[in-house]
Structures are given as structure tokens and as C-alpha cells.
Amino acid sequence: MSSSTATAFCAILQGMEQHTLSKPSRQLSPEKAEAILGGAMQEFLACGYAATSMDRVAATAGVSKATVYSHFLDKEGLFKALIEQLVQKKFRSIFGPVEDQHLQGNPRATLTQIANNVLDSGMGDSQYVNFMRLIMGESGRFPELARTFVRNVEASACQFFKQYLHNNAEVLQLPDPEASGRIFIGALVHYLIVQEMLHGKDIMPMERDRLIDSLIFHICPRSCSAK
Amino acid sequence: MSSSTATAFCAILQGMEQHTLSKPSRQLSPEKAEAILGGAMQEFLACGYAATSMDRVAATAGVSKATVYSHFLDKEGLFKALIEQLVQKKFRSIFGPVEDQHLQGNPRATLTQIANNVLDSGMGDSQYVNFMRLIMGESGRFPELARTFVRNVEASACQFFKQYLHNNAEVLQLPDPEASGRIFIGALVHYLIVQEMLHGKDIMPMERDRLIDSLIFHICPRSCSAK
């Protein structure tokens, strides 16, 4: 992991609490906890918060209902623990593979690769699409979870991007790298939302390379070397 | 309404069905139907689909539960009717005030005004934010409603934008106006999602004018007249 993402990683601990039982009652097996979170993931991602039943979570996890309640305080606590785990997983899957050496080439090629990485991490991944549905759908009832998501995924991505643009300031000539970063990330995430989450592929079709090419065209001045 | 939006308006009829009762039983009062949709709007927007109860919808609407079921087939039918009504309302509120004469100035000023219009129609409007939460949160369980939204709101916006860029091709010099339109709209919508829907204002603060200025910088070549 690059040094620029290390600072962002610290942010993961912000806004995270324990949603398991307060008394750390001695020997609760971590395997069961993982199984419960696995069942919760399947059910919450498929049905949403309100329509998920704790009986079904227990059954899917292959665990008794009493065990669920011995590991987690209640439905809300299990849900919060799950979302925080998923946010961490997503953070790692996006920023784990980013290595500094990949950022040394000419900006055109590097930006193209970054854009492809962002889209790869979301397009066609129905689990991640459902995760975004859940975060957005419940952001009114669980504002703190939405903030955790923003802190760890959105803000980290924009921070990383801003840093990259800033490091290449002399060749890219951008007056406001932070705003440009948000435009870049925003255009990609919006593409993902419309095409995948909202089933817009057939209604407003667009090849991803077309979007990316245009994005590079707008970000890189003509003086940049061709790809 | 401009002529360019007139064609898009026809799209509103696509993918719309009747979710009221099939038999058009004679005299169901439209006032009651409106009241029911009003109650449904309050409840569904506040609680989401699964957590909304039909008893509460009836109470909020000031109507008996039996009347709800005489106007709408079931909970799902009421929900679909509501979403389609809201999509139409949103379509009109965005594209109603757009008049062709406002599109004649220099591109820099016009694009700034369009961007401000897009943000005005969403920022600070908690009803619209909740509407997006509902559409996105339920897009897995109600894909057809998500498509209705894409057809009428997202696609219309991009179509309108593409048309504008295309009409000003000689001064803007964009190789792919459609892709540029999606970048423009996408950056704005993503900003709205992060700041408002996901409560990211304090975590990644950014003045809207900063984003818009950067957007204009990237879309308009330097040869454009200054604002």
C-alpha cells in the first residue's frame, strides 16, 4: 500500500464503535461471529434493513438465533457491525492494490488505469452494487454509517486523487486539483450508479472506454503526451 | 418548455402502467386518490418501502384503510403509482423552467447557470434527497421503477446537455458531446449524493462554486470568452 493511502487508513478507526455485547463474555468463538456476519451480509444485502429477519439471518449463518443474540446486541447492532466490516473490506479492496510505482508513467496512461481500476471495483460486482444500495437507502435512518462510508471510501478516493494531481501539477496545470479529483471520481461513480445500480445500461448505453477517453481529454491538457 | 425537451416528455409515458384497480369502478374521487398518494409520499419517503405500514398511510392521508384498498390494488401498486407520480413531478420541475432563450449567451455563463440549476433542484431539498434514497435503495427490488427514473430524469438531463454541447460544437470543440454531458451531469449528481444524501458536507467540504468553476474550466477550452 502506498504511503499516501497509509494516512487514510487511520481514518478507518474514526467513527467506529463496538456493536457486539459490552461485556466481553469470555469465549465467544470468532468463527461463529464471522458466520453470523456472513449470514447478515447475504440477507441485508438482498432484502434491505427492514425486510431482513433475524430468524433468516441465523438460518443462513447456520447458527441458532440465541447465538446471534449472544454475539450482537440486537438487529441494529448487527447491522452496524456488518456495514463497518464491509466498509473496511471495500477500503482494502480499492486501496490495497494501489502501489506507488504504478503512478510514475505519463499522466494519460496512469489516469486511464486509475479510472479502469475504479470501474473494475464496481461494475459487474453485484455484491458491491447491493452494498451501495443499502448505504444509500439507509443513509436517512443511519446517518453515521453513511458518514463512515464517506470517510473511508469516498474521501480516501478523492484524497488519493487530489494528491496524484497535485504531484503532477507542473505537467497537468490544474488550478484546483481537489475539485478536479471530485469531478473525475464523481463522473465514474455516477456512471456506475446509472448503468449498474439503476439498470440504465440499455436506456443510456455508453462504452466505458468512451467515458474514460472523454474524462482524460478534459483532465489532461493537449500538451500531455499521447497514450 | 423548450422544443428540445418536448420529445423527452413523450418518454414519460413509456414504462408506465396503471397500478390502480383494474375495474375503473365508477366514481372514485380523485381528491381521495391524491390524499392517499400524499400520505404514501410522506410515509414511504420517511420510512422506506418495507417499514411503511398501510395503516399509517391511511391515517396520514386522513382516509380509511378500506378506501386505500379501493383505490389501489395493494401496497406494491400504491408504491409504484407514487414513484411514477414523483418521477413525473421531478421531470417537470427540472425541465419545465428551462427555456431556449436562456441558452443563447456565451457558453461559460450558460453552463454555469445550468450547473446551478441542477444543484438548486437537489441541494437542501430533503424531499428530493429522500426520493433518491428510495429509488436507489429499492432499485434491486423494483428495477422497473429505477428504469423509469433513468428514462425520465437521468437520460433527459444527459440528452438535453448533449444537445446543448452539440449546438455549440464549433466554439466548444468537444470530440464527444454525449460523453462530456455525462461527465458534467455525473460530477454534479455525485456532489449532491455525497454532500447531502450521505451527509458528507463536514467530512469533505467543498463550496459548490469551486466545483462548478472547475467543471467549466474542464469543459470550456481556454479560448472561450471569460464569464
Place this chain on the structure above:
DNA sequence: TAAACACTAAACTATACAGTCTAGTGTTGC
């Protein structure tokens, strides 16, 4: 006047759910 019907309040059915409790099994540590 009488039938038709939109509407109401309230009871009703059947189901589902969150969370608890009981009785009991297997394992671990003393």
C-alpha cells in the same frame, strides 16, 4: 323511494417478526 356505491370505523384473520426463555448437549478448565 330504492338501488348503487364511495366512504368510514372498527373488528377480524393470518402471518411474521424481535427478542427472551427453557431445557439440554458438548467442551473446557480446575
Place this chain on the structure above:
DNA sequence: GCAACACTAGACTGTATAGTTTAGTGTTTA
């Protein structure tokens, strides 16, 4: 052996829900 305890299956409580039904009111139409 025994106490502690993580875990299980399943019963149980109280509440909430979607949708129906019943009995009755007021209004419209013929």
C-alpha cells in the same frame, strides 16, 4: 467429578402487519 459456559432447538410473548369483512352513513342516480 464438577462448575462454567458456548451453543442448540424450539417454544413463547408481545407486537405489528397486509389485507378483508362487517355494519352503517351519506350521496347520487333512476
